[in-house]
Amino acid sequence: xxxxxxxxxxxQLMAGNKGLLAMDESTSxxxxxxxxxxxxxxxxxxxxxxxxIVTTPRLEEAISGxxxxxxxxxxxxxxxxxxxxxxxxxxxxxxIKVDEGAIDMDGFPDEKITEGLDNLHKRLTEYxxxxxxxAKWRAVITIGNNTPTSGNIKANAFLLARYAIICQEIxxxxxxxxxxxxxxxxxLKTCAEVTTEVLHTVFNQLYQQRVSFEGMILxxxxxxxxxxxxxxxxxxxxxxxxxxxxxxxxxxxVPGIAFLSGGQSPELASERLNAMHVRFKDKMPWALTxxxxxxxxxxxxxxxxxxxxxxxxxxxxxxxxxxxNTLAREGKYTA
Ligand code: 13P
Numbered sequence: 172x173x174x175x176x177x178x179x180x181x182x183q184l185m186a187g188n189k190g191l192l193a194m195d196e197s198t199s200x201x202x203x204x205x206x207x208x209x210x211x212x213x214x215x216x217x218x219x220x221x222x223x224i225v226t227t228p229r230l231e232e233a234i235s236g237x238x239x240x241x242x243x244x245x246x247x248x249x250x251x252x253x254x255x256x257x258x259x260x261x262x263x264x265x266x267i268k269v270d271e272g273a274i275d276m277d278g279f280p281d282e283k284i285t286e287g288l289d290n291l292h293k294r295l296t297e298y299x300x301x302x303x304x305x306a307k308w309r310a311v312i313t314i315g316n317n318t319p320t321s322g323n324i325k326a327n328a329f330l331l332a333r334y335a336i337i338c339q340e341i342x343x344x345x346x347x348x349x350x351x352x353x354x355x356x357x358x359l360k361t362c363a364e365v366t367t368e369v370l371h372t373v374f375n376q377l378y379q380q381r382v383s384f385e386g387m388i389l390x391x392x393x394x395x396x397x398x399x400x401x402x403x404x405x406x407x408x409x410x411x412x413x414x415x416x417x418x419x420x421x422x423x424x425v426p427g428i429a430f431l432s433g434g435q436s437p438e439l440a441s442e443r444l445n446a447m448h449v450r451f452k453d454k455m456p457w458a459l460t461x462x463x464x465x466x467x468x469x470x471x472x473x474x475x476x477x478x479x480x481x482x483x484x485x486x487x488x489x490x491x492x493x494x495x496n497t498l499a500r501e502g503k504y505t506a
Pocket of ligand 1: 193309434462463
């Protein structure tokens with residue numbers, strides 16, 4: 172493993188005021204989003220949509236790295252150029268989602284475990300040869316009456332750590348994504364307690380599996396109240412809870428933290444990231460940015476609606492949302 176080259180990739184991903192674009196929806200997730208908007212759920216429409224994204228003018232001003240999916244990394248624009256080449260020409264680092272999704276965890280009702288470790292070394296070797304320089308694995312933690320259990324958190328953390336060391340051995344920066352879901356009526360405080368436990372467990376496992384913290388990126392949830400909670404705390408409270416938790420749990424040697432949006436509205440996802448930068452300017456040891464899918468893509472996808480005549484306007488909306496988040500990363504976003 173070349174630690175310096177991992178550090179260089181991480182640095183490129185966290186550069187300036189840029190963020191990552193998650194465009195790694197699995198076929199079933201992408202189809203679900205298409206279905207809601209009456210867009211045909213075919214490989215060609217998925218390809219057209221991803222072409223729209225990667226050819227968005229000025230995308231590279233706001234986006235440092237794009238996370239692709241197995242289908243997408245092999246696809247090309249209508250004129251035959253691989254998406255991965257289009258991204259590289261723009262200076263956007265190509266990445267790849269390598270987990271195979273979260274399934275029900277046997278023995279642990281209402282909890283999920285992520286699949287995908289089998290043959291991972293071999294799969295990553297191929298992705299590296301295709302040009303991917305970082306990877307992503309998402310673990311899902313559910314807050315409920317009797318969850319999460321420590322058995323579930325530990326199992327997910329162990330898998331994240333095994334995935335991460337395999338990435339580093341191959342020369343790819345692992346994005347380690349333990350997502351505490353927003354679903355439920357729990358409070359901000361409960362989300363903070365669960366996220367703290369999850370992050371401590373994940374970093375302990377990363378250490379045990381010999382992952383270099385300097386050569387990884389953390390992709391966490393923000394600490395937010397449950398979507399159905401009667402008390403919806405403001406952005407300042409979310410910022411304080413989130414950064415205070417990370418200051419306790421995330422080693423200073425980790426170069427970057429890039430949030431998932433997790434179903435927050437695009438506006439809230441920007442407002443909360445902005446509040447963190449306003450309130451903790453110069454107090455954070457890591458770079459702090461976004462790695463949103465829905466909170467950057469949703470307005471664009473809705474505008475496109477599967478129609479060629481809407482592509483230019485949809486691309487404008489994609490760039491606008493990405494750009495707004497670069498302002499949030501500088502603490503300069505205004506609603
Ligand atoms: P969201 O921003 O829509 O949560 O997606 C981020 C992601 O990559 C989920 O794995």
